[in-house]
Amino acid sequence: MENFQSFLAANFEFNPEETQQILNCFEKKTLKKGAYFLTEGQYCKTVAFVEKGGFFFYQLMDGEEKVCDFAFEGDWISQYKSLINNLPSELSIKALVDSEIYWLDATAMDKLSDKVPKVLIIRTKLAEQYFTQSAERADKLATxxxxxxxxxxxxxxxxxxxxxxxxxxxxxxxxxxxxxxxxxxxx
Amino acid sequence: MENFQSFLAANFEFNPEETQQILNCFEKKTLKKGAYFLTEGQYCKTVAFVEKGGFFFYQLMDGEEKVCDFAFEGDWISQYKSLINNLPSELSIKALVDSEIYWLDATAMDKLSDKVPKVLIIRTKLAEQYFTQSAERADKLATxxxxxxxxxxxxxxxxxxxxxxxxxxxxxxxxxxxxxxxxxxxx
DNA sequence: TTCGTTTGTTCACATTTGTGAATGGATGCA
DNA sequence: TGCATCCATTCACAAATGTGAACAAACGAA
Incomplete structure (x- = not known):
């Protein structure tokens, strides 16, 4: 879990006690190549940090997998729109290789944020990461x-x-x- | 200010007193066609609701104005990355026609959110609007x-x-x- | 109004990207 | 091992988009 710990240390000023509380709430999970973190139509209830490996985000259109994003070590994965608005996901998220993540479900996040309010910044980070990436992709596609x-x-x-x-x-x-x-x- | 009031009524459950507090914090401003809400390099310190008119977002590249977004009545305008991270804006935001906005600066928003914590949802709405729009534009450009x-x-x-x-x-x-x-x- | 500037259209031709098919290598499974 | 499947490459040709120029239409300022 070196990546996850150094991510927390590098981006936020959590003290050792807070860090421990946070780490306790996340669960480690391994996903084999080809396994799904989320499938189209599911309600996304979790946020996860990619410790090792990689994922891609896609939508099935006319039988083709249209890829709209990748995520590797140090990135967060989740389907923002589905998570925030409680809607079925329009995307699937699938492991490109054998991967390792630390995940947190939404209710655990709510409990955690009562104890350590600063963790809400993780949700903000997630939104910013997605927004920045999709804006940049649109810009490059257009220009x-x-x-x-x-x-x-x-x-x-x-x-x-x-x-x-x-x-x-x-x-x-x-x-x-x-x-x-x-x-x-x-x- | 009909648009703004009905936006608040339609999206949030503010009581009349809260609504009044919110309205008191926003300032009305009119911008002539061609006037800037924000220029490249400025630090964005405000969020605004478009009551009337329209705006476009662009970046100057090789002497050309590369347009990446539009906003009309009922949309919010702001430069999310600049506002949240306190960075100089990479974009300019310019009025397409004579326009009317209700704007709120960041410090006023902080004060307001002490009194009416629910207004933080406006910031969330802003993030969602931008993220959703840019993801959709990228998707269309690619497919x-x-x-x-x-x-x-x-x-x-x-x-x-x-x-x-x-x-x-x-x-x-x-x-x-x-x-x-x-x-x-x-x- | 008049004139100059900005914006939109059209054209011929160049460049970029798509399409369908054929091929060969790599990979995984029986 | 052999076979089937998947993936990347190449090719010839088609379709989409870019480029530069000329011109027309709309707009704005004097």
Whole structure:
């Protein structure tokens, strides 16, 4: 749990006692490659910190998995809209590789935040992470051509090819797998 | 202020006294067409409700105004990242037409939320609005072709052409003005 | 009003991306 | 081991979008 502890230490000023209370509320879970953290239609009731491994977020459209996000070590996973508004999720979240998370369900979070009000900042962090990421993706999709978007993704996630099948990368970039192959061949 | 009052009534359960306290903290402001609510580099310190008129959000890149969002009656305007993290804004927010807003600065919001804690939900609403919009725009940019994105925009904002110059619409859709003209000609 | 500026349209041609099919490698399972 | 499936690559051709230019229409300021 080194990643999770150092995340807490780096981002918040919790004292040792608070840190212990927080850690006690989270539960460790391992998910095999291909296992779901959440499936379309489910009500998302939890928030989780990715300790190890990776996940992708997708929606099934016309039989295709349209990828809209990835999350790796140090990221949070959850479906914000479903969690906050108590709605069925429009997305599925699936493990790309064998993964390890620390998760917290919504009622535990409510109890925890009575004891340690500062933990509400975790929810804020989550919202900010998602908002920032989706705004940036929209910006790149609107202003860059496919090759430049691919370069941007490589710059921000240099190891993406070791962890994500290429046709998921293409989907995230808004292009077809053949187009991504072509782009890679030219470089 | 009908829009603002009915927004409060429709979304929250404030009693008349709370409603009055809230209204007292907001200030009315009118902005002429072309006036800025916020400019790139400024620190955003306020949140505002659009009572009348409209705004667009853009970033200057290579001398071009890249439009990433619109806001009309009933929407909130603010630069979330700048407001929450106390950072200089990466975006400018400019009035498309003569507009009327009710605005609240961050310190007034802090005071107000001591008296009426429920107003914090306004900040949450703001985050949700932005997150939902940018996620949806990214999704459409990645999965639809330009003509379909244009149709989607028309469906969600039927009056957009009465209020927004066409080359801003093109920019928002991630295409060139000429391409939007072509798309419109075909239909 | 008149003139200059801004915005929208059209065109021909270039570039980018999609499409469907064929191929070969890798992977996993019987 | 052999076979089937999945994934990445390549190709030729089609479709979508960009580019630069010319022009027209709308708008605003004097």
């Amino acid at each position: 860059l051509k496919a090759e430049e978007r691919y370069q941007w993704l490589l710059d921000s996630h240099p190891k993406i090819h070791q962890r994500v099948p290429q046709y998921y990368i293409a989907s995230y970039l808004g292009i077809k797998p053949q187009s991504l192959s072509r782009i890679r061949a030219v470089k | 639809l072709k330009a003509e379909e994105r244009y149709q989607w925009l028309l469906d969600s904002h039927p009056k957009i052409h009465q209020r927004v110059p066409q080359y801003y619409i093109a920019s928002y859709l991630g295409i060139k003005p000429q391409s939007l003209s072509r798309i419109r000609a075909v239909k």
